[in-house]
Amino acid sequence: MKIMDSELAQQTVQYLEENFSGWEYQVSFHQKESTMLRFAQSNVHQNNRSIQTSTDIELAQGKRVAKTSLDTRNIDEVIRSIQSLQGICETIAENNEFSGYPLPPLQIDSGKENPVVDAKEFYEKSLSFFPSYFQKIKNASLEAYGSFLYENFGTACVNSNGLQNESHSSFVQFQSQIMKDRVSGYSQTTAKTIQDLSIDRVIEESLETCLKGTSPSIIEPGYYPVFLKPEAVSDILRMMAFISMGTKSIDEKRSYLSEKLNTQVLDSCLDITENPLHPEQISMYMDHQGYPHIHPVQLIQKGVFRDMVFDDKFAKKYHKPNTGNALPGNMGPIPTNLVLESATTQDPGAMISQVEKGIYVTRFWYANPVSPIDGEVTALTRDGTFLIEKGQLKPIKNLRYSDNIFEVLSNIVAVGSDSRFNGSFYGGTVAPSLLCKKMRFTEVLPE
Amino acid sequence: MKNKLISYIELAKSYHVQYADIRFEEIHSHDLRVRNESVDSSRTSVQIGYGIRVLKNGSWGFASTNDTHWKSIEEAIRQAVQLAEIAAQVSSQNIQLAVIPVVDDCVQSVAVIDPFRVSLQEKIEYLKEASSAMKIPSIFLREASMSFRKLHRFFLSTEGSFIEQTRHESGCGITAFARNEKGEMQSRSYPNAFGGDYSTFGYEFVQKTDLTGHALQCAQEAVALANAPLCPSGTKDIIIMGNQMALQIHESIGHPAELDRVMGSEAAYAGTSYMTQDKVRIAQLASTIVDITADATVPGAFGFFAYDDEGVKAQKVYLIKNGLLEGYLNSRETAFKTGERPMGAMRADGYWNYPLIRMTSINLLPGNQTLEQMIRDIDDGLLFDGIKSWSIDDRRMNFQFGSQYGRVIRKGRLEEVVKNPTYMGESPSFWNACDAIGDESQYHIYGVPNCGKGEPGQMMKLSHGTSPARFRNQKVGVIQ
Numbered sequence: 001m002k003i004m005d006s007e008l009a010q011q012t013v014q015y016l017e018e019n020f021s022g023w024e025y026q027v028s029f030h031q032k033e034s035t036m037l038r039f040a041q042s043n044v045h046q047n048n049r050s051i052q053t054s055t056d057i058e059l060a061q062g063k064r065v066a067k068t069s070l071d072t073r074n075i076d077e078v079i080r081s082i083q084s085l086q087g088i089c090e091t092i093a094e095n096n097e098f099s100g101y102p103l104p105p106l107q108i109d110s111g112k113e114n115p116v117v118d119a120k121e122f123y124e125k126s127l128s129f130f131p132s133y134f135q136k137i138k139n140a141s142l143e144a145y146g147s148f149l150y151e152n153f154g155t156a157c158v159n160s161n162g163l164q165n166e167s168h169s170s171f172v173q174f175q176s177q178i179m180k181d182r183v184s185g186y187s188q189t190t191a192k193t194i195q196d197l198s199i200d201r202v203i204e205e206s207l208e209t210c211l212k213g214t215s216p217s218i219i220e221p222g223y224y225p226v227f228l229k230p231e232a233v234s235d236i237l238r239m240m241a242f243i244s245m246g247t248k249s250i251d252e253k254r255s256y257l258s259e260k261l262n263t264q265v266l267d268s269c270l271d272i273t274e275n276p277l278h279p280e281q282i283s284m285y286m287d288h289q290g291y292p293h294i295h296p297v298q299l300i301q302k303g304v305f306r307d308m309v310f311d312d313k314f315a316k317k318y319h320k321p322n323t324g325n326a327l328p329g330n331m332g333p334i335p336t337n338l339v340l341e342s343a344t345t346q347d348p349g350a351m352i353s354q355v356e357k358g359i360y361v362t363r364f365w366y367a368n369p370v371s372p373i374d375g376e377v378t379a380l381t382r383d384g385t386f387l388i389e390k391g392q393l394k395p396i397k398n399l400r401y402s403d404n405i406f407e408v409l410s411n412i413v414a415v416g417s418d419s420r421f422n423g424s425f426y427g428g429t430v431a432p433s434l435l436c437k438k439m440r441f442t443e444v445l446p447e
Numbered sequence: 448m449k450n451k452l453i454s455y456i457e458l459a460k461s462y463h464v465q466y467a468d469i470r471f472e473e474i475h476s477h478d479l480r481v482r483n484e485s486v487d488s489s490r491t492s493v494q495i496g497y498g499i500r501v502l503k504n505g506s507w508g509f510a511s512t513n514d515t516h517w518k519s520i521e522e523a524i525r526q527a528v529q530l531a532e533i534a535a536q537v538s539s540q541n542i543q544l545a546v547i548p549v550v551d552d553c554v555q556s557v558a559v560i561d562p563f564r565v566s567l568q569e570k571i572e573y574l575k576e577a578s579s580a581m582k583i584p585s586i587f588l589r590e591a592s593m594s595f596r597k598l599h600r601f602f603l604s605t606e607g608s609f610i611e612q613t614r615h616e617s618g619c620g621i622t623a624f625a626r627n628e629k630g631e632m633q634s635r636s637y638p639n640a641f642g643g644d645y646s647t648f649g650y651e652f653v654q655k656t657d658l659t660g661h662a663l664q665c666a667q668e669a670v671a672l673a674n675a676p677l678c679p680s681g682t683k684d685i686i687i688m689g690n691q692m693a694l695q696i697h698e699s700i701g702h703p704a705e706l707d708r709v710m711g712s713e714a715a716y717a718g719t720s721y722m723t724q725d726k727v728r729i730a731q732l733a734s735t736i737v738d739i740t741a742d743a744t745v746p747g748a749f750g751f752f753a754y755d756d757e758g759v760k761a762q763k764v765y766l767i768k769n770g771l772l773e774g775y776l777n778s779r780e781t782a783f784k785t786g787e788r789p790m791g792a793m794r795a796d797g798y799w800n801y802p803l804i805r806m807t808s809i810n811l812l813p814g815n816q817t818l819e820q821m822i823r824d825i826d827d828g829l830l831f832d833g834i835k836s837w838s839i840d841d842r843r844m845n846f847q848f849g850s851q852y853g854r855v856i857r858k859g860r861l862e863e864v865v866k867n868p869t870y871m872g873e874s875p876s877f878w879n880a881c882d883a884i885g886d887e888s889q890y891h892i893y894g895v896p897n898c899g900k901g902e903p904g905q906m907m908k909l910s911h912g913t914s915p916a917r918f919r920n921q922k923v924g925v926i927q
Binding site: 034035036037038039040041042043044045046047048049050051052053054065066067068069070071072073074077081084085087088091092093094095096097123126127130131134143145146147149175177179182184252253254330365366367368369370371373378379380382398400402442443445446 | 480482485486487488489490491492493494495496506507508509510511512513514515519523526527529530531533534536537538539540542566567568571575588626630631632711712713714715716718799800801836837838839840841842844845847849867869871873902903
């Protein structure tokens with residue numbers, strides 16, 4: 001059923017229309033159904049099924065704006081909250097940064113329908129593959145850890161300018177970490193349907209990585225050429241989007257990309273696009289203001305910083321089209337569906353074979369900015385770190401890197417042909433493996 | 448409410464479960480932020496719903512709903528049972544719970560002034576005044592914020608425990624952003640970064656925090672940072688001030704002391720722990736002057752509560768005693784496995800999530816040194832103040848932390864300001880290098896509103912009591 005057809009949505013909009021003519025408002029109705037099975041030591045030890053609805057309401061009188069979030073389905077509670085917002089608007093000072101809500105755009109529909117994941121099918125799949133998966137891992141004298149989950153979610157938005165939009169999406173994810181003592185291997189698959197998951201590939205990859213990792217040696221910290229698997233590249237891209245590609249932080253000169261428009265910031269072989277329509281991307285095709293998020297934006301073209309993403313407020317400020325990148329809260333527009341590509345790609349195996357001496361990274365852990373304006377980030381390697389010597393992988397202990405992530409991606413030797421989707425907040429990234437000339441590893445993790 | 452919960456628990460029992468509990472929660476919150484004396488956002492929220500946890504055939508199942516009609520709750524109970532049955536079919540575990548006393552209790556909030564009864568106008572004026580007091584040259588952005596929550600929780604288990612708890616949460620803070628002539632930016636916060644400080648007191652906590660009284664110093668330090676040289680690199684003696692010590696305790700003692708991590712059930716996401724069970728009362732994980740407790744019994748602390756989400760009464764236990772690993776944060780499930788007593792650390796961030804082992808108030812007990820004494824005994828050192836950046840490995844061994852504000856210590860004196868100060872180390876050797884802890888007069892319990900753990904991700908509220916402390920021969924300044 002469409003969210004807008006629900007009794008709560010109908011009654012809420014009717015109440016606002018009847019009682020708040022002359023006011024500006026924006027209402028978002030959210031719906032989420034999710035189930036997660038978590039496993040550790042080859043047992044499903046935790047699980048969580050949740051069916052949630054919530055409503056976000058913003059009311060504005062001139063530049064006096066107040067917001068509320070409600071997860072109640074009781075219309076009387078919703079009306080009480082709207083009345084309380086009215087009281088807040090009458091008390092509150094003007095917010096000079098408020099610039100109204102978006103007008104309805106010419107095009108709303110992405111032309112794409114997202115499939116819905118069926119709970120029964122999810123349970124059947126769980127019962128069919130977990131026993132053989134756990135048995136396979138036990139037979140290798142190892143233990144399986146990870147999660148299997150799906151989420152169906154949707155949002156309907158209405159505002160006082162007549163914009164009304166609704167979109168739904170779904171994803172299924174399987175993550176496998178195989179471990180023995182302190183050696184581990186990891187892989188993941190995320191897709192729109194259960195059928196599209198690559199469960200066998202993930203099990204094989206995580207198992208193989210773990211088996212290869214026994215008896216890791218220690219290497220000296222320093223600069224090394226680095227082969228980054230798609231998951232590791234995605235970890236870097238997520239951080240780049242969060243600390244550097246947000247239009248608000250660029251505008252407020254808090255970003256590495258501030259005042260660098262049309263400047264070379266990455267290797268000339270790399271293109272980065274915000275593309276919710278990419279076939280592997282998970283997207284709702286609209287943003288948190290209900291504005292369509294259906295047009296790709298070329299952010300980095302041949303390594304040159306070309307464009308930013310916009311919500312209604314920043315589109316007005318920069319006289320640019322709204323790209324549908326409004327997010328909840330005050331963080332401003334941030335790209336959520338990044339796709340990293342290159343005109344020329346190579347088989348990942350061939351990329352590794354050309355490395356004389358370098359580091360192979362499966363994924364990173366606990367990345368945090370050290371100095372966002374300098375692009376300085378620190379993180380640790382995890383679940384499969386190897387020394388590449390003459391194209392051969394030898395297990396090594398995990399490492400910490402501290403480096404400028406723009407510099408790391410400014411020296412690309414080769415780009416892989418193994419692009420893969422990795423989910424994150426409000427979307428995800430599609431990225432291949434990368435072979436980079438150098439990355440600064442500052443610490444070796446102890447025993 | 449009790450009768451409703453009894454009927455739900457009776458329904459759960461009809462599915463032949465070994466154990467079940469149900470939580471009903473109603474949470475009201477209000478977040479208010481002022482930027483450059485203008486109200487940036489005023490956001491309220493209401494969350495109401497049920498979370499049902501069942502143990503059947505040796506496996507857990509959990510489901511939640513915010514639809515409070517009988518049919519939806521009935522369906523949630525059925526789904527929790529179904530998940531437990533699926534988990535049992537594919538697993539070989541046999542989860543059992545340590546025995547706890549059955550209780551029937553009602554516990555009220557310790558707030559004196561209900562923040563939800565303070566007028567919006569008064570709150571805005573308070574923040575605008577603090578923001579305005581940061582208005583000095585080079586400060587281009589001034590932020591002041593406060594946030595409040597009011598929780599009403601009910602808990603009922605198949606064992607017969609019924610608990611009703613109310614709790615208030617109050618927090619506030621300011622941040623000044625300065626830019627130098629080259630356009631480089633630095634920020635400084637009071638009383639801490641990430642929204643300030645938090646407690647389970649009422650609005651009186653905000654009044655006591657006195658944002659305006661500290662605003663000018665906060666702004667001046669931001670300007671000093673914007674014009675300061677970079678933190679030097681090398682090996683130095685360091686002093687870590689209280690708000691940064693809270694992070695140090697959190698990441699390198701609190702998380703590794705969670706017994707679910709130690710036993711491997713969080714390995715895939717949050718990771719494991721260096722505090723393995725073979726180290727209990729044997730391994731010297733810190734110097735002998737270090738005593739650290741998990742104490743949920745201090746009224747007003749952000750990690751204060753009466754009962755956890757398994758109905759276990761809040762307690763004070765030692766995690767580190769005389770530098771030795773003394774015990775863990777546990778749950779009924781992990782306590783059964785170790786044969787220990789449950790200490791009351793199983794908490795969920797809301798009715799929509801199952802409880803996990805979480806920190807309560809993890810406190811480094813005060814020592815006997817004044818700050819001046821600690822500085823006086825340093826020939827070549829650095830002082831770190833205010834949380835800026837943190838990263839630690841999945842066993843909680845190797846860390847790199849950054850502070851907002853650094854000061855060089857030279858021959859026993861505090862000297863110039865340095866920006867982007869960072870230090871790094873390995874948890875046990877770092878804590879073994881602790882040779883001085885500040886006295887009781889410097890002790891403060893810092894509220895942490897955003898501790899992430901678990902899948903789906905949960906944000907827990909907790910706290911850390913600490914004074915400043917000194918650590919000898921630490922690596923500093925990695926980024927240069």
